[in-house]
Every structure is written in C-alpha cells, then in structure tokens.
Amino acid sequence: NAGVTQTPKFQVLKTGQSMTLQCAQDMNHNSMYWYRQDPGMGLRLIYYSASEGTTDKGEVPNGYNVSRLNKREFSLRLESAAPSQTSVYFCASSVSIRETQYFGPGTRLLVL
Amino acid sequence: QKEVEQNSGPLSVPEGAIASLNCTYSDRGSQSFFWYRQYSGKSPELIMFIYSNGDKEDGRFTAQLNKASQYVSLLIRDSQPSDSATYLCAVNRNSNLFFGTGTRLTVIP
Numbered sequence: 572n573a574g575v576t577q578t579p580k581f582q583v584l585k586t587g588q589s590m591t592l593q594c595a596q597d598m599n600h601n602s603m604y605w606y607r608q609d610p611g612m613g614l615r616l617i618y619y620s621a622s623e624g625t626t627d628k629g630e631v632p633n634g635y636n637v638s639r640l641n642k643r644e645f646s647l648r649l650e651s652a653a654p655s656q657t658s659v660y661f662c663a664s665s666v667s668i669r670e671t672q673y674f675g676p677g678t679r680l681l682v683l
Numbered sequence: 684q685k686e687v688e689q690n691s692g693p694l695s696v697p698e699g700a701i702a703s704l705n706c707t708y709s710d711r712g713s714q715s716f717f718w719y720r721q722y723s724g725k726s727p728e729l730i731m732f733i734y735s736n737g738d739k740e741d742g743r744f745t746a747q748l749n750k751a752s753q754y755v756s757l758l759i760r761d762s763q764p765s766d767s768a769t770y771l772c773a774v775n776r777n778s779n780l781f782f783g784t785g786t787r788l789t790v791i792p
Contacts, residue, residue, distance in 0.1 A: 613784040674726040
C-alpha cells in the first residue's frame with residue numbers, strides 16, 4: 572500500500588508556464604483534496620473532491636483548476652504560473668468528507 | 684478572525700516532561716478536531732482526532748476538547764527528542780478542514 576503518492580517531488584517553472592500536479596491514492600478513499608502550505612500561513616485548501624465526479628472550491632482556488640480523473644486520481648493544474656504560487660503542495664485523501672485525511676509527500680514548486 | 688489559532692512557539696521542554704499544545708477555534712459549528720505532526724520537510728501525519736467533549740488518550744498522547752470554550756489541546760507525556768516537530772491543529776467545519784499555523788515543539792535531551 573503506497574497510500575497517497577504525488578508527482579513530481581520538485582518543479583521549477585517560469586512565470587506564465589503551465590503544469591499539472593498529479594496525485595493518486597490506493598486506499599479506496601472517496602474524497603480527495605489539494606492544499607498549499609506557505610510559511611506563516613499554514614495549510615490552506617485549494618480544491619477538494621467529495622466523491623468521484625464532483626469538485627468544489629476551497630479557501631484559495633484562484634489560479635488553479637482540478638480534475639477528478641477517477642476514484643484514485645486527482646490532479647491540480649496551474650494554467651499560467653505566478654511567483655505567488657511558489658509553495659509546497661500537498662494532496663490528501665479520506666474515506667469521506669468529514670473523516671481523517673491522509674497526506675501525500677508533497678510537491679515543492681518554485682515559480683521564477 | 685482566523686478559523687484556528689495556535690501559538691507558533693517555539694515550545695521547548697526537557698526530555699521526559701509533559702508538553703502541552705493549545706488551539707482555539709472560532710466557529711461553534713465545528714464538528715471534528717484533529718492533531719497532526721509534521722517533521723521538517725515532510726508531510727503532516729495524523730496523531731489523534733476527537734469529536735466529543737472531554738479527554739481522549741492514545742499511548743503518550745491525550746487530546747482534550749472543550750466545545751463551550753472552543754478549545755482543543757494536546758498533551759504529550761514523557762516527551763522524547765523524536766517528538767520534536769511542528770504540531771498542527773485542524774478543525775472540520777462544513778466539510779472543509781481548517782488548519783492552524785502550527786506550534787513548533789523542541790524536546791531537549
């Protein structure tokens with residue numbers, strides 16, 4: 572059981588470039604989440620998917636899009652990266668929307 | 684007002700002592716409460732969750748919830764150097780999980 576996996580581990584982008592962060596879980600969880608973590612700001616929810624086929628905005632959705640590809644996979648896309656999106660991005664999953672969330676190892680993104 | 688507030692620390696305790704970590708939350712509608720531990724450069728990992736008023740114990744860890752005071756705490760007994768990490772309090776409200784900024788704990792050998 573790998574749990575929650577994320578790719579890539581680290582990425583450098585130039586302003587205006589696009590990229591997709593991938594997340595997959597093998598725990599048969601229904602709900603999946605994307606967070607960003609910044610110094611002094613804590614973890615903030617970007618988007619979540621309560622179940623396959625649904626997605627909803629979290630606290631800081633601007634500049635991001637998501638796709639719940641299937642029950643296992645939930646991707647986060649930056650269409651036009653900005654330096655303000657430099658952060659560590661964590662994917663998480665849970666059995667259902669109010670249950671304990673389990674986190675992936677994170678992706679460190681640097682936008683120059 | 685932030686959803687979840689924690690003292691950022693650092694909190695330093697000697698090995699073997701009790702570490703007490705505190706968290707307050709702003710919305711009385713909050714339904715469930717979690718403590719995560721995060722080592723530097725790593726992802727958060729769950730320590731405990733608590734839903735009801737009172738205490739919940741798991742090994743060296745005790746979570747305490749007081750909904751009337753909107754207060755959650757985590758006690759770590761017999762603190763070990765390996766407990767040195769940042770502890771995140773998280774509160775679930777309306778299907779969203781809100782995190783505090785974390786308290787950095789250092790256990791001194």
